[in-house]
Each structure stands twice: as C-alpha cells, then as structure tokens.
Amino acid sequence: MDYTLRELMTICAAREIKNGDIVFCGTGISMLAAMAAKNINAPDSVIFFETGAIDSKLEDIPLAVADPRIMYHTSANGGLMEAFCTMQNPMSGARIVGILGAAQIDLYGNLNSTVIGEYDAPDVRFSGSGGACDVASFVSRSIIFMKMEKRKFKKKLDYLTSPGFLDGPDGREKAGLPPGGPDKVITDMGVMGFDEHTRQMFLIGCFPGITPDQILDNMEFEIRTDRAVEIAVPTQTELTLLREKCDPHGLIL
Amino acid sequence: MDYTLRELMTICAAREIKNGDIVFCGTGISMLAAMAAKNINAPDSVIFFETGAIDSKLEDIPLAVADPRIMYHTSANGGLMEAFCTMQNPMSGARIVGILGAAQIDLYGNLNSTVIGEYDAPDVRFSGSGGACDVASFVSRSIIFMKMEKRKFKKKLDYLTSPGFLDGPDGREKAGLPPGGPDKVITDMGVMGFDEHTRQMFLIGCFPGITPDQILDNMEFEIRTDRAVEIAVPTQTELTLLREKCDPHGLIL
C-alpha cells in the first residue's frame, strides 16, 4: 500500500476515536484526524471547537478553528465561554478527547507551546497555549502529535504550557487538576502511551521499518520499549476515505 | 384634579426617572412607573428587566417580569446572566435606577421581603429577594414603594433582604458593596429621601391633605420632617397619559 507518513499519522490518531467521543480539534493534522475518524471508524463521534461550534458538518476542511467552515450546520453556535464550559463540565468534559500538538514534550506528557529559552528573553517564541492548556487541564484524555526529534522530546521543558501528568502518578491531583491526562503520542516514527501506574511514557509501537532504538535515538529521555509492536499500516479504505472525503484538495496532507 | 392615591404614587416615581436612565422594573406599580416615565417625562429612558430583556417596547402592560410582553421588540433577548451582569457592570450599573417594593423598611433604607418572625419558623413568609437584593447591591440609586404602616417602617427588620445604607454612611463600603443605595421612598402619604451625610431617612414632602405628624404616626422610628414640602399633584397630562397609554384596562391601577 502506498501512503505518506502524514497519512499514517492521521489514521493512527483517527483510530483512537470512538463513537460517542467528543473530539476537540486544533488546526491542521488534528482537525484532519477528527474528520477521518468521523468518515472512517466513528461516524457518531462529535467534532467540537474551542471557538464555540459543536457537531460541525465540515463539508470542507477548515484551515483554523475560527474558519467559517466550522460554523455551518452545527448543533449550536456559541462562543468561547460555551466551549470551555463544556470542557470543564464534569459530564461533558469526561467525553471529550483532545487532539494537541506542541513544540516540546517530556516523560510525563507535559507540553510546551510557548517559548524556547528564558520566558523573559526567549530564543524562540511559539504561538502560546490558545486552548491547549485548557483542554489538557480539563478533558479525560488527549492525543498528542509530535515530530521525533531530540530537541522536542525533552528531559525538562523550557516552559510547561499544557499539563500532562506533571511530575508523576499523583501530579495532577496534587496540583488540583481533574483526572485525565495524555493518552497517546503519535509521532512520525511510532506511537507512545503512558503507563497506568507510573504515568511515564512508553513505546506502544513502531511504524513499519522503524526500530525502537531509532526512536530512542531521537529522544533526550529514556522510555520503556519492551511492549512495542508494529503498527498496522493504513487500509485501502482508510486511505481512500481520508484522501477523497476529508482533504480532496490536499490542503493539510 | 381627580386622581387616586395609586396614580399619584406612580407619577411621583415616574418623575424621578430621567432620559438616559436605565430603569430596572419589578412587577405591578413599579413597572407602571417606568412605563409612565417613558410616556410622560423621560422618553429616552430604557426599560430593563432582570429576566434579560432590555428596552422592551411594552405595547401592553406586563403582569410579571417574565411576561411574554416584555420580550417583544427589545434590543436583545438574553437571560438572567446578561441582566445581572449589566447591573453589576460598573459602566452600565451606574446608569440603572432600581424600583423596588418590600414588606419592611428601616431608617437606612434596608428592605425585608423574606419573612416576619424567625427565619427558621416564620410567622409570615413573603416571596423572597428575587432580583431585589441584587439590584439594591449593585445599582447607583433605587426608588422604593412602601405603604405607610407602623409594622412596615421598622426600627429593626426581621430579615435584611436588600441592602440600603446598612448601618450608616460607611455601611456599604465596610460590607464591600459598591456605592449607591436608596434614593427615594414613595408611600401612600408622602415621599422620603436619605440625608447625604447621615444616610438616614427624612421626609421630603407630604401628599395634599397629609401632615408630617400623620406620617410619623405610621412609623416605628423617627425621621426628620423639617425639610418637608407639599408634593405637587399630578397634572392633567400626566394623568391622561398614565391612564390611556400605560394601563388602559386598569390592570395595575
């Protein structure tokens, strides 16, 4: 089967979404993963944007979470207050799956999307939290897209923007956060999860042709790899639906 | 001029409203006073309800603050959150005049609309605050309708539902309330105000044929009467507009 790495990553994320999930989407590949889930494996999942749209029809792929395409044929058009209240609400928040990206991630799935270097005098400035910190704070689980690079898988983040498990199994509780936290990290070489006891990242599986060692070589910290399997490649159906129904003009892929 | 006491009271309240004021209305005579002001002396005042309607057209008199008549031809139909945020907002709250009624009032214009007797085992239960405590807490001035009776003008309230000046000139500040407080008390015998230094009630004027002593006889506490004048009777124009434009079917009058 012929597929690109980006297609594989999108489909890996889509497979994590189930019917009944409410999917919080950011821009780009995360939005495409939500569309793919809805079109492939979870037609009764609900697409949800921090800007206030819920259950958008998405006839056309949006290029930002404020794209007018997300406002068409929704259940209700509100604003940011409605969206974030839905996230923090214990009933609806428990059903939300957040899909996030970041510049850096650590062993406990904490994310940095703010700065590299000192906060007051940064070497590199990124976009900032947006709703990422909010979704990471509130919802029951999140899926994180990351590129495998040593400077991105960091022992210590330059700035902790969005909480994962903070410093360990009781990190969130000590800080006062609701339960929840990161569930999967989808990279360009494989997929990681978090151990249910230690809350540390571990390797779930490698993409075809990739070895655990290659993944470790692209990280600043060590993770367990003894449970790693090979990830299933995209099926023809998955690829066809992704390409033809979700992004026919190749705006994201 | 022929007029009823109720008409006189309504017109006295209406005269306190100026163009640009936003008038918070309760049910009954307070709503009629706001309509009278708009039709007689303050066409550019704005009628506002705690239920969320602002600048209602009021073609027909409502019989409650949730009457569908208040929802017709407004500037915006929201809900209680919008209404109370407008009240607590320092910019818009400063322009609001509240019109209130109560079961009891004291020297400092504090109101009781909750119980007579013990709170846990009341002799008489009333409706409760509704939005009265909120409006008395937030807005710059309020006008209070009261019937002159010893059991209503009390040395000590059985329950303090809505704050006036609490216990004196710095009562509101000590308690943490915004500035503001009661401005006028309109009764069936005359009109009271509050001294700008002591914040105690004093007699502004008597209705025709009523003496200050008659008013004092109907109160449990003493107020100063040395500034009292006679209140001007309603004009023919005021009466005609009140009767024909505001309450043609005599639902409130």
Next chain:
Amino acid sequence: MKPEDNKVMQLKDAVSKYIKHGCHLSIGGFTLNRNPMAAVYEIIRQKTRDLHVYAHSNGQGVDELIGAGCVSHLEIAYGGTGKFMPTCIRFKKAVQEQTIIVEDYSNFQMTLRFLAGAMGIAFLPTRSSLGTDIINKWGFPKEFRKQHDLIPNQKLVVMDNPFDGWCDTKKVVLVPAITPDVTIIHVQMADFRGNCRIEGLTFADVEQAKAAKRLIITCEELLDDDYLKNDPDRNQIPFIHADAVVKVPFGAYPTACYRYYDYDAAYMNAYARAAKNDDAYQQYLAAYVFDCPTHTHLLDKVGRGRVESILADRNRGYAKNLDRK
C-alpha cells in the same frame, strides 16, 4: 454517558426513569413563563416525594410541586407569579407550617450557582448580598450539610479580594455550584437528539440544563435533526447535554410559551383561589391533575376554547387581546 441515539420518550417514562424519591431537581422557566408544567403534573401524578428543588423564580411549577407534597427542601430566590400570586400560596403555607425547609438566595446568586454547575467550577463570586441576612441566615445548618453529600458544607463564603482593590472591590461573596440530579426545561423546539431552540428570553434554562447530571426536555415541536442545524445561531443547548426529549404541545400551560401561547389568566386566578384553602386545593389537584392521565386530558378539561383564546400572535409573541383581569 449520554447516548447519542434517539432520545424521544413518553413523558410518563421520562419522569419515572429519571425522577426518583429524594431526587435533587431543578425546573426551568420564570414565574408564569415556560415552566415545564406538563412534567410537573406528571411528577405529582407519580407521587414522587422528598424532592430537593432548586429554583430562582420558578413560580407556578414550584408552587404546585409543593402543594402536592412532593417537596421537602427548597433553595430559592423568589416564590411568586407576579400579579396572580405576589407570593406563591402553597409555598408560603408550607414554609410557615414548616413542612418544607427553605434556604434563600438572590436571583443572580441562583443563576451563578447554576452557571457554576454548568461550567464545572465549585463556586463563582459576586458582590450581591454583602451585609445582608442572605449571608447570615442559613436554611440548612452546618450539621445537616455535613450529613448530605449533595449539599456544600457552607451556604455562602465571604472573602477578601486577593487582587487588592482591583475593580474597586474589597470583598466578594462566593456562591457554591449546583449540580442537580435532573433538570427539566420546556422549550419551543427540539430535535430527536436533544438540540434545543428557546425563543424569547432564555431565563437561566441553559445554565440549569448544562449543570444537571440528567436533562429532560419537553418541547412544543419535535423536529428532525436538520431543521435546527440549518440555523444554529438560534440554538442554545447542543444535544450532548440531553437525556430525554418529549413532545408535549402546550407543555408549559397554564404558564406562557413565547410565540406559542400566553399564560392563562383564568386558570391562574382559579388556581390562586383554590390554593388559599386546603379543601379547595385538594379538589383542584383531584380534578386537574390526578383525574387527567395526560396533559392532553387537562387541556380538554379546560376546554379548547380557552386554550385557543391564549394562542400567541406569532409576531408579538403573546395574545394581544387576551382578557387578563
């Protein structure tokens, strides 16, 4: 977890499924408008007892629930329906006779409490009621609160502004969140999944709906999924909050439903008269609630002529020439 499939149910089933003895319940509407009356009458018929009710100013519905003996505890800002009952009559009687325990708040405080529940936060701050007995006098004492997990440990908490005078504010009062077991609202339009459109003022219905663990929606019109989604700017409650959707035309009767019908002044006056006398009230309950197996039977008993007289002018939203004496 609220299922995504068709949530349409019969009123009887929705009430018996979700509203149990001792349930913490909030109902939507305000005084004489959009109270979920059909559901209230069904609760009365099912003889549900010991309800803990949360209300801001829900007049007619709360008074009938209390009058029928369904309520043991009540957190409320205002019990009245305007001109018809300046103070709710069965409510007044029950409080004076101490057959219910009541705890007082202001309308804004109750609204903030529902909003706090809806936004999943333990409390919200306001300056309303500082210096008043709403803060000093509690309906539920400390010991009672300790014994009941569904009630917070304190009624209200006054605190200093930690932002040191920011917004000219020295103190605020914190109001605790309400998370009712069930909220019932009556809306003009809903679809089979539970998306809702309320016309006219929303009162605190949206906050009450989102604060609840379970949401029952009664509606004038039940529409297919596309109808409401074709104009989502007008919808306030997305289906993810809904558990049951019940079509009940005139479901707010005898209270009003903007653009559909007005309140029935004759019914509400008759109700107020009956409510003043215990025997007359039992006769009222027997005739208008227990003898009417469904809301349609109640409407038939009242008579279609009366019901037609309150039909709203769609433009104005109320019955322009209704006799409201």
Next chain:
Amino acid sequence: MKPEDNKVMQLKDAVSKYIKHGCHLSIGGFTLNRNPMAAVYEIIRQKTRDLHVYAHSNGQGVDELIGAGCVSHLEIAYGGTGKFMPTCIRFKKAVQEQTIIVEDYSNFQMTLRFLAGAMGIAFLPTRSSLGTDIINKWGFPKEFRKQHDLIPNQKLVVMDNPFDGWCDTKKVVLVPAITPDVTIIHVQMADFRGNCRIEGLTFADVEQAKAAKRLIITCEELLDDDYLKNDPDRNQIPFIHADAVVKVPFGAYPTACYRYYDYDAAYMNAYARAAKNDDAYQQYLAAYVFDCPTHTHLLDKVGRGRVESILADRNRGYAKNLDRK
C-alpha cells in the same frame, strides 16, 4: 455615560477620538475571522503608539498592530492564524527581540477575564493551568504591576476551595478581570444606536464589548433601529454598551466575516511572506496601509475581482469553491 443619540461616526474620527497613545485596547474576532481589520489599519495610519493590547487568539489584527510598532504590552493566549501563520510572524519577532512585553494566559482564562470585566467582578475561578508555567511565569513583574493602576497586583492567584472538596475540587486559580479602555469589534449588523447582531460564532466579542469603558463597533450593514429589534433573539449586544458605530463593508477583510465573505487566502499568504522580512514588511505597510487613506482604497488596490472571489454563499456562510492553497 454613553449618550443615547445617534452614535454613527466616520472610522477616522472614532479611532482618533477614543484610541490614544498608551490606551488599553482589546479587539474582537479570532485568528482569521472577524478581526476589526479596517479599524486596525486606521490605528496604524494614525501612528498610535504604546498600546497595551488584550487578546485571546486574535491573530491577524494583533500581528499587524505589532508589526506597525503600535504595541508595547500584550496579554495573550495565542498568536497565530492557523495554516497561514501557525505562529504570528511579527509577534514572534517582537517577542524574541524584546520590543514588546508579553504575558501568557490560556484562551479560557482570557475569556473569563473579559467576562469578569463584563460582569463587574474582580476575578473568576477556573481549574485550567494548575501546575503549569502559565501560573509560575509572569510577563509583568510585581514592581511593574505596582506602578500601573490599570494592571492587577498579581497575574493569577491559586486558592483552596473554601467549600471543602465541593465538586471534587481542591484548588482553583483566580483570573483577574480586564476592563479595557476601548474594545473594537466588527459585526455583521448594527443599528445607529449600537445594537449589534453577530452571525455565526461570537468568540469572546460580547464579553470584550461589555468589559470595555468605550466600545467601537464597525459593521457590514448599518440598519435602522426597528430592523434588529424585530428579531431580538438574534442580537447579542444592546446599545447601552456602545459609543461609536461605523459602517465599513468588508471591515474584517482580509479575515473572514461569516455569511458575508471568506478570508482572503492570497492576501494572508502574501502577508506571511512579507512579514518574514523587515524590508518587505515595510513595503507591505507602505503599499497596503499608509498609501490607502481608507479601507475602500485597500479593497480597490487588492482588486474587486479578488474581493468578489471571497464572497460567501449566504447559506453556507463561506465561499464554497475558494482556492485556499
């Protein structure tokens, strides 16, 4: 005191009257949608300096204000416009070169801060950001805050839940209110008194509008008073909050305005290219802002063909077949 008479003004006059050097300003919209761009360009033309800007995720407008040197301080959650600029380019450059001071919040926190301003309360609580550097790292140090009356004494305050575990909550973070000197929003419809109707998502525009001491509204359509009042369920901002109303068709261009026009992908791509190079950026500013005395001149320069290509399908709300590469 906001006057009740006709508030209709020219954009030039509204900006010069209300937006002074050092002004605390917030602008509505989100990333690439409904930014009040005509007003932003007018502020740039008037060479207003030292603005203290509040934003949640206002991408295009904030980046252009920063790029033109109007901004000295920025409180923000996100600087980007999605695909076109994943991180705002002039913002990134200004922060890295330390020509502006920035303080970070989350989108919900900024929304709550505007809501707190709108509801006249000093702070609101949330659980978002507990345990993160959003709480630990401040852009404005204590001493700076003390010297500036318009900034609260603390960035955020973490406190224990005084309701003892209520809502399974042990701690919350309090976010302080924002009360901007001026808010500018762009809406689809307004009337001469300043009643507003926003179509599609409202973002945090309503909260930003009500939080401000002064409100400037730019609108696609300026209507007489009755038009909006005939359907008040669709209106979000009543006129009592408004100070100036300015009719500016395509006033959000090059960002989108739901049901009126889409974003202009070509413009935004060209902008991003120019923004990467200081010289190119100065040429962009000269050509598209300073050489265009009004927004109409900008639209003429872009060309009516391009503008027509982004016109929205009224039903879908966007330009269905727009080339967005």
